[in-house]
Amino acid sequence: MTLAGARVERRSAGQKALTGDDALQIAFDALSVDDLRFAQLDASSSLALQLRSVFGVEAERAVLMLIHATAVSFSVEQYRRLPVLRPYAIRDGRKRKGSGGSELWGVPDESGYFSDDNSLLKALPKGMDIVSDDPRLVGRRVTTGWTCCHAWRSLSTGAQASKRGLLNSFVPVVTWLPTSLAHFTDREGSPAQGLLKEMAMSFVCAVPAPLIPYVDRAWSLLVPEGVEQSPVSPRHRFMFSEKFVSRRVQSIREVAQLLEDPPRHQNPRLLNSRYRQGVLELSGERRHALAAALTGYADAVVAAPSSAVREGKSPPFPGSES
Template identity: 30%
Template sequence: MLRRLDGKVELATELDRLSAEDPVAAAAPRATGIASYLTHGINTEMAAGNDDGPHWRLTLQLLQRLSIWWHPGGYAQLPTMTPWCIRDRSARYDQGPESWGAPREDGYLRDDNSIIKKLPLALPVIAAADHIYTDGKAWRGFTACHIWRNLADGGVGGTDPWIYSFMANLVWIPSPLNSLTDHHPRVQALLQVTSQVIFRGHEGTSTAAYTDHVWNRLVPPGNPTSVVPEMDLDELAFF
């Protein structure tokens, strides 16, 4: 039977494991506040000219161990999972009249990430034998993060029905780390490079023309495509 994984618990467990040898991990908040703690540390290190400081290395370790990605085998078959959905936070009750799931004028379902975050919950997590997630499935305490929020052409990824649920644009991480992916450009760049290496070149024959179109919106032609990830792909976890 698969273990039910709680992202917040797994984050605290990983920080406890690292604390024996890493004072930055030992001092880190175990839940709310850790994203601000890491952001402040990274920015301070970078302002001092240190691009490989202890706060950045801890951030890298946590994302390496605690992120969950879609498997490229699934991407080859169904790169966009719910092309009838777009992100529209205004559909929820705290933004106006409750209208989640109601169609826009053009027919697309208005979602607030609710559909996206539940897509992999029934799936096992595939990882190395000694990985913290082995024999588990995501249960709670994770956030589905969009890797490309703002597009180079000025568009917003969440409002494009082909990009909103594009597998290569999504990663699940423990919820307390969520704002790192939303607001820190270095973390966004790390995940974008990792996604390109995982997914580009793994398209299925019937989907290649479409995925080329999407990648050209995410990474415009002329941008470097030969990228070296800082994360070890062999040690990542996948749905």
């Protein structure tokens, strides 16, 4: 199943590259058909200043129109097959530069999660074609000038959503936006972030039985009972790929094996050396808990296509407020 009215076509490698500025310019051109003010905008200049200057009190509305015109999400098919993309990673930008300027990216937290600054997520859709209702984006691939944005920064409890292994890479939560637009979504409760939440709600649907415990738990954390969110469908999505799912499952199993027995599974290509060495210092109990959770999730993903129901519930992702 693809987006209603969406198109797919073949492009050469040179034609596929789509920078964030390219996407913005395409949006300016499309939106200027109904509002000539968009034709005055230049993707290479400060967007915030231009919007205030050109749109005045309507700048916020223009931001929402541009977000919807450029945002790229994963597909619903991807959500049904692999709802959490990198369950072993949480977001902790502080680890990028620790005290004294030392590089701490990847150092595991106390529960064994890889401490990411969004780099692991940002790279995920490279090589994935876009499916869209706009022929100018069909078959293109995001390159430079894009930022992976999270629809929820904080939960109702005040906890940081992306510090949970279950939520940091939960498919409905992550959306790719041109970098010059991304900062508008940084404020919790802002209209721009509200639009990302509405697009996230478009993913709500039935999923194979083995994945229900993970999906239900994620949504219960994001949308407390009694809170209503109206869905808005994204116009552009990354094309579903079974090969992508297989690669992600393999990486999840490799991380689980490393956590289970670090000395035996020091694969130099797995994540980075700070993480591989860091897990050696974790207690066996914490390592084994996360390893079991990751293995249970990988097994559920593999079982999903046949809707096989496993006995009992998959273990929850432990630690890191997850």
